[in-house]
Amino acid sequence: MKEKSLIIGGLITIILGAFVFFNRSPLKIELPKGRESVLVCFGDSLTAGIGAPRGKSYPDYLKNYLDVKIVNKGVPGETASQGRERFEKDVLSLDPDIVIIEFGANDYFRKTLSQNTRGHMEFMVDRLLDRGTVVFIAKFFPEKSIVSFIKSKDKKEYDKMYKELSSKDNVFLIEDIWGEAWGRPKYMNDTVHPNEYGYKIMADKYFEAVKDLFEYNNLLK
Template sequence: MRRETLIGGIAVIALIGILAFFFMQRDEKKKYPQGGSQIIAFGDSLVEGVGASPGHDFVSILSDRLRSPIINAGRAGDTTAAGLLRLNEAVLAQDPKIVIVLLGGNDALRRIPKEETFRNLETIIDRIQGRGAAVILIGVRGGILSDSYKKSFSSIAAEKGAFYIPDILDDIFGNARLISDPIHPNDQGYALMADRIEPVLKMVMAK
């Protein structure tokens, strides 16, 4: 009986060690900030805050909660291609430390080929990380009935060492209490987005 208990205990300790090593390895692959001074939210209307009353977009909410300035570099209507075109001025010239990237929704609406969308996102991530800044990649759905973007977002985040928050509009999109129009959140919806981003942003800021 004692022998079985001892073996069981050793197995549990070994399993804990393996899991700890696994999670350490996963964390080591993440690219934390290597310099820079600014936190920037970069993207489309969801970053700009279309549908929110003044001060209730998720960028303003996070800035207030964390007591830290966050540059809002959102522009309504931007596709990943449009974002790439203004990346230098909007992000790279601002001494970035952490960049929240939220793009892809307009690509889906315009039925831009998925390969082009994620090629642009990869380039955006590479160029931001090339400046020593960390990237928090925000996932959006690639369709209403099915999410053709989910695996691609997860894959490039893992490959690039970006921090990743999947499907930011999950349970917001289509919920009349949380949206201001068919595709944009209201104040409550943006607050929920901030809830999902805040713990990841705080973790990256602490490094």
């Protein structure tokens, strides 16, 4: 009976341990204390806010939700390679605690090989991780949209890139930045850029993805 009790006790411990493990929030990461936290939004036109009036980009809307310094470092038309060229100046020099990286759309339209895009993305991600920065990577294409412009073969390559990059510790993938905005004229300025209402929806999707991290650090407004 004693051996049976020990076995049952051991099984309960394993089960409880597994329950705790699988329910542990990956965004319970403590950010540095004693200074204002800095979030850098780094990407192309979808970060810069092309298609909307000044002050209506997704990073601008995020300022309504997060009690941190938010810096918009989006440059229209850029590829991951071009982002890497200004990475030191526009990102690392700001000593950010969190960075949202949004690149890939212009690589796709210019038919850049996905492995080249991945190499530039991985360089930036690894540099940030070396500094203890929390990284979010945003997919540029609407995952479940029936009007998604990205071809199935290319989609598999980009999906693989994003998945592998987000498998690193303290790197998190934002699967959907579009929500209901994609392809709906009232939310779009043109075929690939939201208007101010679309960017508001986009900001809500970003917030949904990062909320747990900021809530854990008491940085919600």
